[in-house]
Amino acid sequence: MAKLPTPQQLIADRPAFPDKHWLNVKSEFTPGSFCYPAKKDTMELLHMPNPHEWDPAAEDWGLPENWERILCDAFADRLEKHRSLKLFMDICVRCGACADKCHFFLGTNDPKNMPVLRAELLRSLYRRDHTMLGKLLGKTVGARAWDKSVVKELFYYAYQCTECRRCSLFCPYGIDTAEITMIVRELLHEVGLGTHWIMDPVKNCSFTGNHLGIKPHSFVEIVEMLADDCEIVTGIRPKTPFNQKNAEILFITPSGDVFADPGIYTFMGYLLLFHELDLNYTLSTYASEGGNFGSFTSFNMAKKLNAKMYAEAERLNVKWILGGECGHMWRVLNQYMDTYNGPTPVNMVKPVSPITGTEFTNAVSTKMVHVAEFTADLIYNNKLNLDPCRNDHIITTFHDSCNPSRGMGLLDEPRYVLKAVCNNFVEMPENTIREQTFCCGAGSGLNTEEIMELRMRAGMPRGNALRYVQQNHDVNHMACICAIDRATLPPLANYWAPGVTVSGLHELVANALVMKGEGKRTLDLRQEDLPNVEPDEAADTGEEQ
Amino acid sequence: MFPSLLLVLLIGVAAWAGTVAGGAVLFGVVLPYAAFAVFFAGMVWRMFYWAKSPVPFCIPTTGGQERSLPFIKQNAVDCPSSTGGVVVRMMLEVLLFRSLFRNTQAEVCSSRAGGVRSTYYSSKWLWVFALVFHYCFLLIFIRHFRFFVEPVPACVTFAESLDGIMQIGAPRLFLTGGCILVALCFLLGRRLFNERLRYISLFNDYFPLWLLIGIVGTGICLRYFDKCEIALVKIFVMGLTQFSPAPAAGINTLFFVHITLVSTLLLYFPFSKLTHMVGVFFSPTRNMPNNSRMARHINPWNPPKQYFTYAEYEDTYRDAMAEAGLPLDKQPDKAAE
Amino acid sequence: MDAKTLIDTNKDEILRQWIEAVYSLYPLETTGFVRTSSDPFGNPVGDMTKQAAAAIYNAITGEDTAVDTVKAALDRFVKLRAAQRANPSQGLGVFYLMKPILRKLLLPQLAKDDLETYLGVESRLDSLTLLAFDMYASARETLADLRITEIRNQHAQLTRWAQKHGVISTSQAR
Known part of the structure; x- marks a missing residue:
């Protein structure tokens, strides 16, 4: 008769000592451990190489016939293109300073989530093909050959890295796992492996300008609804200028803030602030996505999506671009944009705040200013009436x-x-x-x-x-x-x-923000009561929940 | 771990046996020449190999406040926007291992007042021992110039007097010898006893450590225990440097083991992680200023722009855009023509 | 030695052994880290486990049995177990890892004259596990809720727009 397992037997889910070296441990694709794959037609539409239907949980990922050749060549190509990659492959001493700096490692306790090992997954392949010792001694010096399970492993861990660069800060040589992850993802896209949550927005941003694929007229209506909400709260309906030629400033922010709660309230914040300043600005339906989903895919895709910003700035003949609050968007804008798609169109000039006259000298080349810089300058110069x-x-x-x-x-x-x-x-x-x-x-x-x-x-x-x-x-x-x-x-x-x-x-x-001519504020932008304001005699917003 | 130890021992034994069997010239002359040649050629090749690939993007890791508005104080060292700042950042990195120093840890303790207080301290063991190792190595390297140059330069004598400042024993005890051995043992011990590090360590990590321990060990033996005739060694080494090798007669066998291990290190160096010595200067996350919004960084392989243009976009959505009252470049009736 | 002193003197050792037992469930290569670092932010898993250990011990020995404080002390730990990749039995089985330790360290000395107290300790461990079961289940429910809320929030404004235009009915939206 089978015995009931003891609690110890039930929970002990690992052997006393790992019987395999990490090179030989394979990743398990259980539901919840991977993102859904990109759809074939999305990949085709974007002219991505080797589009195909596949399932991460399946044994066979339907890689193209010559997948190994493609990956080896692509890797060699990236080595020629990026000094950082060559260097990061060569000089890691495995000191372990990065290991516990990764939030994925801290949360999952998966050893391969230590930045050093995540990079080592690729480094082991590098050793075999690109170093003398690896060619001579193979496994002894941590070299290994390409294998379908290696591809799976790369996919597994490249999508358990958020390219946050925290490890890079602590590395004595500045080895940046984000750089390695970006390149691994690029390699995987070469054999048609991408994730739905990234590729679908890439497609939408590319063809409609926002990540949900909302068509321009609807996009405008949605923004106008937000302006209506602003009116409910403040009594002032901010203007929503779209595609206006010759405006001074083009404002670009992630389109998520137009659709998603609670981002919409931040967007309402922008509308109200710009209205109060009477800023001569415009939004664009064409370049309405600041966040760059392409940067999660490949350098080229990032460039492609980013190109719309300067193109639109040129068409609308604006002086400079103001960028909203967004993380990856600003990584691209700060470190890549000018290189990708510069120099800026001739109509653009050094950004100067029209309210305070401050010159943003740190953005003289990209001519793109972060809205936090813009607002901090306003506050420093006492241009906002704040309560x-x-x-x-x-x-x-x-x-x-x-x-x-x-x-x-x-x-x-x-x-x-x-x-x-x-x-x-x-x-x-x-x-x-x-x-x-x-x-x-x-x-x-x-x-x-x-x-x-x-x-x-x-x-x-x-x-x-x-x-x-x-x-x-x-x-x-x-x-x-x-x-x-x-x-x-x-x-x-x-x-x-x-x-x-x-x-x-x-x-x-x-x-x-205390706006000129506003009604008494009893609600915040979420239309929740402001507890520190005594509700007046007139409950003017009674209808809303 | 064991294979690398074994390999180092094997090299040592081979050198010993070879010398005893009359191969002093091989181990004392031919091998060092070959090793130097490979080291220099290898390092030049390695740097050329790195430099061949461009740096397509300006990707410094910013470790502090950027240069922005006048009333916001920039952290000019950790987030430099000028070459001067980069030089300072690089110096701190190379001379003081600043990034390793960052390794802060927090500890929360209940304070007497009843609340909870956090204190931060830096977890610095790795930093301390790494620093001790590298500086001792440098000092020992300088000290050895006594054997290569005649007359002995003042800086070498100064380094020696600094190293022997304790004034213990004869020959005077050099601090660096002991310190470097302790540091090496720490670095090795980490790899052996810290499970996390043992898991990530490879042959390539243990080998240089054992090799260095071997070199330092034989060096210490030659100075204090199996004392060799310094004058003879100097004549021999000077002979090497002047390309007229002197006879090796009368020099301890252990000396040739020492020389062989050093040669092995030189041979191994350009093909290993030890290239981090020069590699750190190439690191784009450290050696670039954070000025990518101020000056355009050029990517030599920048592909041509390809994107969904506004004209195509308007063609796709023109009617709907017109209906929504959005300004258009071409009105629907015109576009239809 | 009376039961109270016994419980107090063995506390540190029992906690140590239980924490070790929990750590030993993590991949071997990473236990060294959770064990050595005491930084509550740099090593949250270690910190959570230590906090939970003390709370469990205080609760089962009758030191601190107020449900609210026990819940608060276990909250992070149970949530961590609920988010980690494991079966529910594996997630909560850690509580029962306390039993063999108690039986080894406390039982032999209490068995003779104060078995009652010892049995009380084990019973409270059972109750505590049931309490944790509730918390575990509610954490899992929260996770499921988060998925739904997130999908809804991603399109919140779009949904309002669609309602306004009669594309979807108001009931569908909520």
Whole structure:
């Protein structure tokens, strides 16, 4: 008769000692551990190589006949194109300083999520084909051959890295796993392996200008609905200029903020702020997506999507571009845009704030300014009438998004703005903020719901730090400057620190902004009561919930 | 771990046996020449190999506040926007291992006041021992110039006096010998006893450590225990440097083991992770300024622009856009023509 | 030695052994790290486990049995188990890893004259596990909810727009 297993037997899910070297451990594709694959017709439409239907959980991924040749050649090609790749393949000493810096490692305890090993997956292939010792000694020096299970492993771990660069900060040689992940993803796309959550928005952004594929006229209507909501809250209906030629400024922000809760409130914040300033600006339906989904795919795709910004700036004859709050968008804008698609069109000039006259000298070449820089300058020059008491029911902390922190250095501008619009601000622990910030756990195209548990594990270090300030400093709100954060932090907070709300920076700005001719504010942008304002005799917004 | 130890021992034994069997010229003359040649050629080739690939994008890892508005203080070292800043950042990285130093850890403790307080300290063991190892190595390297140059330069004598500052014993005890051995043992011990590191360590990690321990060990033996005739060694080495090898008679066998291990290190160097010595200077996340919005960085293989243009876009959605009252480049009636 | 002193003197050792037992469920290569680092933010898993260990022990020995404080102390740990890739039995089985340790360290000395107290400890461990079961189940429900809420939030504004235009009915949206 079979015995009931003891609790020890039930939970012991690993052998006492790993009987296999990591090179020989294969990845298991169980539901919840992988993102859904991209559709064949999406890949075809985008002219991606080797499009095919496949299933990550299946044994056979339907790789093209000569997959090994394709991958070897593509890898050799990338080595010729990127000095960083050659260098990062050669000089890692495996000191282990990066190992516990990765939020995926901390949350999953999977050894291959240590940045050093994630890179080693590719490095082992590099050794075989591109180093003398690897050619001579093979496995002894950690070299291995391409194999279908190796391709699966690369896919598994390239989509368990959010390209946050935290490891790169601690590496004595600056080895950047984001760079390696980006290139591994590029290689995988060469044999037709991509994920739906990334490729579908890529397709939509490419052909309609926003990530959901909403057609221009509907997009405009949706934005106008947000302007209507602004009117309910403030009594002022901000203008929504679209595709206006000869405006001074073109404003581009992630389209997620037009569709997704709570990003929409940040978008309303922009509309109100620009209206109050009477800014001569325009939105564009053609270049309405700032966030660059292409950057999760390949350098070329990122370039392709990014090209629309300067093209539209040229067509509309604007002087400079203002960019909204977004993480990956700003990594691309700060480090890639000018290289990809510069030099800027001739009609563009050095950005100058029309309100304060401040020259943004740090953006003289790209001519693109971050909205946090823009607003910080307004506040410094006393151009905004702010009533931070309206946000007094909020004790806020600030989540630094990975890309603006470690790919740009935008740290103090948003804090400057936040402190001006909120009286209660508390920092999270020192080794979880600023350049050492922990990722939300779902950046770089991983914020899809099929891997929710994985995201909760990966976001755990962030959630843990948030919970700490919630319990010790009564924090009930977290501000951020990234559209992906606004999508991924609410579930993270609901799981690890329930009771903390998440919003973009400019939602709080607009809540505190005293506008000329506005009605008495009793509601915030979410149309929730402002507790620190006594409701007046006239409950003018009674209809709304 | 064991194969690499075995290999180092094997090399040592071979050198010993070979020398005893009369192969001093092979191990003391031919091998060092070959090793030097391979080392220099190999390093030049390696740097050329790296330099051949372009740096397509400006990708510094920013470790602090960027240069932006006048009232916001830039962290000019960790987020440099100028060449000067990059030089300082690089110096701190190379001379003080700044990134390793960043390894902060937090500890939460209940304070007497009743609340909870966090303290931060830097987890610095790796940093300390890495620093000790590299600086000792440098000092030992400089000290050895006593054998290569005549007259002995003042800086070498100074380095020696610094190293022997404790003034213990005769021959005077050099601190670096002991320190480097301790540091090497720490670096090796980490790999052996820290499970995380043992898992990621390869033959390529153990081998250089054993090799260095071998070199330092034989060096220490030659100085303090199996003392060799310094004058003879100097004549022999000077002979090498002046391409007129002197006879090896009268020099300890252990000396040839030492020389052989050093030659092995030189041979191995350009083909291994040890190239991080020069590689760190090539690292684009550290050696570039964060000025990509101020100055355009050029990508030599920048592919041509290909994208869904506005004209195509308007062609696709013209009627709907017109209906929504959006400004158009071509009105529907015109476009139809 | 009376039961109370016995429980107090063995506390550290029991906690240590239980924490070790939990760590040993993680891949061997990573246990060294959870074991050595005491940084609550750098090593959250270790921190959560330690906090849970103390809470469990205090609860089963009757030190602190207020449901709210016990729940608060176990919250992070149970949520972690619920988000990690394991069967529910594996997720919560960790609580029962306490039993063999208790039987080894406490039972022999309590068996003679105070078996009652020992049995009380084990019973409270059972209750605690049931409490954790509730928390585990609710964490799983939260996860499922998060998926739904996220899908809804991603298109929140689009849905409102579609309602306004009568493309979908109001009931469909909520």
